[in-house]
Amino acid sequence: MDTSDLIPRLEEAVPGAVLEVRPFGRGGEISVWVEAKSIQKVAQAIRKDVDFSFDWLENLSVMEVDKALVLTYFLRSQEKGHTLYLRVSIVPDSPEAPVEMLSVVKTWPMAKLPELEASDLFGIRFVGNPVPGSSSGRFILPRGWVGYPLRKSYVFPTEFLNIPHTRPTGHTEPDDYGVVT
Amino acid sequence: MKSGGFHLSTIDKVLSWARSSSLWYVTTGGGCCADEILAAMGPRYDLERFGCVQQIDPRQADLLIVTGLISYKAATHLRALYDQMPAPKYVMCLGSCATGGGPFAPEFSYGVVPGADRIVPVDIYVPGCPARPEAIMNGLITLQEKIRGHQRSHPQA
Ligand code: SF4
Numbered sequence: 660m661d662t663s664d665l666i667p668r669l670e671e672a673v674p675g676a677v678l679e680v681r682p683f684g685r686g687g688e689i690s691v692w693v694e695a696k697s698i699q700k701v702a703q704a705i706r707k708d709v710d711f712s713f714d715w716l717e718n719l720s721v722m723e724v725d726k727a728l729v730l731t732y733f734l735r736s737q738e739k740g741h742t743l744y745l746r747v748s749i750v751p752d753s754p755e756a757p758v759e760m761l762s763v764v765k766t767w768p769m770a771k772l773p774e775l776e777a778s779d780l781f782g783i784r785f786v787g788n789p790v791p792g793s794s795s796g797r798f799i800l801p802r803g804w805v806g807y808p809l810r811k812s813y814v815f816p817t818e819f820l821n822i823p824h825t826r827p828t829g830h831t832e833p834d835d836y837g838v839v840t
Numbered sequence: 841m842k843s844g845g846f847h848l849s850t851i852d853k854v855l856s857w858a859r860s861s862s863l864w865y866v867t868t869g870g871g872c873c874a875d876e877i878l879a880a881m882g883p884r885y886d887l888e889r890f891g892c893v894q895q896i897d898p899r900q901a902d903l904l905i906v907t908g909l910i911s912y913k914a915a916t917h918l919r920a921l922y923d924q925m926p927a928p929k930y931v932m933c934l935g936s937c938a939t940g941g942g943p944f945a946p947e948f949s950y951g952v953v954p955g956a957d958r959i960v961p962v963d964i965y966v967p968g969c970p971a972r973p974e975a976i977m978n979g980l981i982t983l984q985e986k987i988r989g990h991q992r993s994h995p996q997a
Contacts, residue, residue, distance in 0.1 A: 799913075800913065800951070801912050801913040804912075808950050808951070813950070815946070815950045816950060819912045820912060820915055820916070822912070822915060822953055822958045822959070823954075823958070824946045824950075824954065825946055825954065826940070826941075826945065826946060826947075826954060827940070827954075827955065
């Protein structure tokens with residue numbers, strides 16, 4: 660059975676969810692673009708499918724393309740050996756604004772940490788992620804950090820914790836040896 | 841003296857000789873420079889013949905060796921590590937990351953502290969990416985000379 664056989668089943672299980680099917684990479688694999696709001700149903704459907712049973716989320720990646728954030732779910736079925744790439748795009752209101760997305764933790768528990776990472780670095784709030792702190796939006800970065808560093812609109816901080824985030828500009832007062840650099 | 845303390849000439853000499861000859865160090869162990877410390881500890885370079893023994897506990901250490909990059913999240917922990925050490929304490933910056941951000945300079949990286957001297961007072965810098973064990977040894981010997989000569993580049997914080 661080929662992964663492309665999954666598409667009609669998916670259209671039957673979640674009507675209107677599949678937007679586009681495109682080749683992924685050079686290995687003859689396919690990526691399936693699905694609607695952002697039906698990601699949870701799609702996840703359940705392909706997880707439960709007897710012939711494919713995608714039960715392992717290998718990775719969750721995010722990239723910024725124009726104004727949209729594109730999430731890629733790298734899936735694998737441990738039993739059957741299939742791979743599939745699910746893609747979803749979401750558009751934040753403004754380049755700096757956080758955006759909401761549905762969590763797939765219920766289907767794939769291993770999505771917990773990648774989702775937290777994505778929420779920290781890209782400002783995507785995953786609704787349904789159970790880890791405390793995921794709603795406050797800071798997990799990897801220290802508390803009080805402003806902005807989402809991997810967004811293209813991100814501006815580097817000038818200081819944090821009173822530590823200036825600049826190169827030293829040289830001393831104006833002599834040091835203990837009387838040297839001015 | 842600048843700090844206005846006592847100056848006990850002969851005892852001070854003995855004390856600083858003793859301190860410089862048993863520099864027990866604790867390292868942050870970050871980055872690839874930590875591997876160079878391991879190499880310097882090994883039989884080929886053998887830091888122990890200078891009296892430098894690695895400590896796990898900062899309360900028994902005289903020297904803090906900062907290796908590798910320091911993220912802003914780790915900055916408070918580095919300061920805590922320094923604050924736990926008993927008083928005559930020295931800090932060595934190892935490698936360009938700890939010295940000034942190195943490849944993670946503020947122009948290229950948003951989360952790395954550009955230099956450990958913004959968190960703890962640094963006594964000696966060892967440049968290199970990574971610094972070779974010979975450079976580490978040279979840095980330690982220079983620091984020992986500095987301790988014996990009562991010269992500190994920064995007043996105690
Ligand atoms: S200075 Fe170079 S070798 Fe040392 S931790 Fe940084 S990148 Fe690694």
